[in-house]
Amino acid sequence: MSSSVTRFRFIGVALAGAAVLTGCTAAAASPSPAAGDATPTPFVDWIGTVDPNPTDPPWFDVVLTDVNSGQRFRISDFKGKVILVETMATWCPTCQGEMSQVKDLIAALGPDANFVAVSLDVDSNEDALILKRFADKNGFDWRIAISPQEVSRFLATNYDVDYLNPPLQPMLVIDHKGGVWGLPFGTKTSISLKKTIDEFLAGKS
16 A cells, blocks of 8 residues: 555544544645645645546446436546546435535536546445435436445545445545545535635646
8 A cells, every 4th residue: 555545544534533523514624745745725625645646546447327327437438537526325414415515516617528526326235226216306417326346345445444434425536637636524515625626627736
């Protein structure tokens, strides 16, 4: 495991614990970036890099099925775009709240060919029918899919096991070069998410 991944895991667990203890929903303070990391602006919800270098990790090429459209896709299909990836489960009330923020984010960004949102259900006991009903009920109409076992395993093993803990509201951003960035666990608002995504869309990451 690389030092950047180890650093990310430590910071992510610490922030998650702090959020539970304090009940705070504000964006976490940014850590001092290591050499080679991008320097964040104060309003951006950063933790740091999971994998800052474009490496095309294997989970990018796993076939996913969008429960809304029935179409198959891969993360690698959107190479060159900014991708927001959220892990969730339908039984998780904090996930539903965070997905509502993603819905507002998409509306705020408007049509943007360079941005893609993907939500992955990481509960192995849920299926596409359950997920589709959940998406329809809440008006969540972007790419939403069941996370295949190999994707869930990769996220937990190579990034952080808490990516399989939906109530922590985990999110990743994949930049236009393929670098993977982690956002703080806990609540993110559509406003803070938009500021973050705008930075990536502007190529400042």
